[in-house]
Amino acid sequence: MKTDQGVERTAAVLGSRRARYVLAVVAAVAAAVGVRAKPEAAPGQVRQARLTRTESLSAPMKAYGSRTAPITMEVFTDYECPMCRNLYEQTLRPLINDYVASGKVYLVHRDYPLNIPAHKYSGQAARWANVAAQLGEFETVEAALYDNQQAWDASGDIGKYVASALSKSDFSRVQRIMDTCAPPGPKGSPGTVVTPPHPCEVDPYIEKDIELGNQLPVTGTPAWMIIYKGQRLPPSTGFVSWTVLKEFFDNLLARG
């Protein structure tokens, strides 16, 4: 009897201590989560909070077309790379307007800013594109970056050209985030991810892309990989014209 009473008392004490401990832990976690996710925050910041919980970069935000398309093309590019610009202007644009629009191809953009002296601003350009992508303006900003590549490559003033592509309100939202992103941005080279000295909130997404590229491996840009019905085909590097790429897609689609 005495033992039973003792057990009961001990259990009560332990239970209450445990309960207090658990409550303290839950309170601490709730406080931390509460700081991160502020429902009353601006749309951009809420979306950012959602993104930080995802393990990989949200493909639909830097992708074109339908995920159910039979062909997926993942393209690793550097915004400061002239061949990447040529690929975008001469191949990807017609691809987007034709085969992406008709649901044949799902095009995914991956960032791979090269860690070379000639591409001083490529990491920062990738940051601008990723911040814009968070706000649903990736397509517009990607076009602006490539269309004006030579200009911002010479001056380093990427914001000027992003501003010309976005509305005032959209640009101010992007600018607010970019004001916290001191250059340079993340860079990639075969087998390594060069993290910047001043991290920015979009850097994990760029670094994730670089890591994916290093698994390919990307040895130069543009690099791309085609996935057909779940099957990864060997990756390729360099420019490819739309005519030749289209024929490849047609042969794949004809196979059924």
Next chain:
Amino acid sequence: MLIGRLALGALFVYAAYTKLKPLGAMPWSTSSLRISLSMFAMEVDSYQLLPAWGVNLVAHLLPPFELCLGLWLVSGIALRFSSLVTSVLLAGFFAGLTRAYVLGQEISCGCFGPGEQIGPKRLALEGCFLALALAVTIGAFLVHHRKHAAQFTGATSPAGAR
């Protein structure tokens, strides 16, 4: 010279196979052949040397040509000509690779299937193949010359000249 021509022949047969074989886990079929050839066309296109029609022509003709050339070398028939064609072809490949490397093009060689980058190692290897082809060509011409010279000497050595 026998080893040289057999090695070159095997090389070209292998090169043709890597360009024609189905990608991924696809089985051999006419559609997989078309896909493989159009994949090779993308690699040819990355050199940015030819217009689209030229790219398609080279991509569709080169692999079967390499296969025939490889078999021709292995057979040893008309070795002077097969080795000469091989040398010319390899010289062309070497020139293309060198140009791409000098221009800083980070592209796939396309020599033995997709995914093989152009770099110093690739260039050195292609240089060795070219050297081997030239050696076989020179050897084949020398052998042919000696054979003819010996026949000529034997024919013009009259019995009454003594």
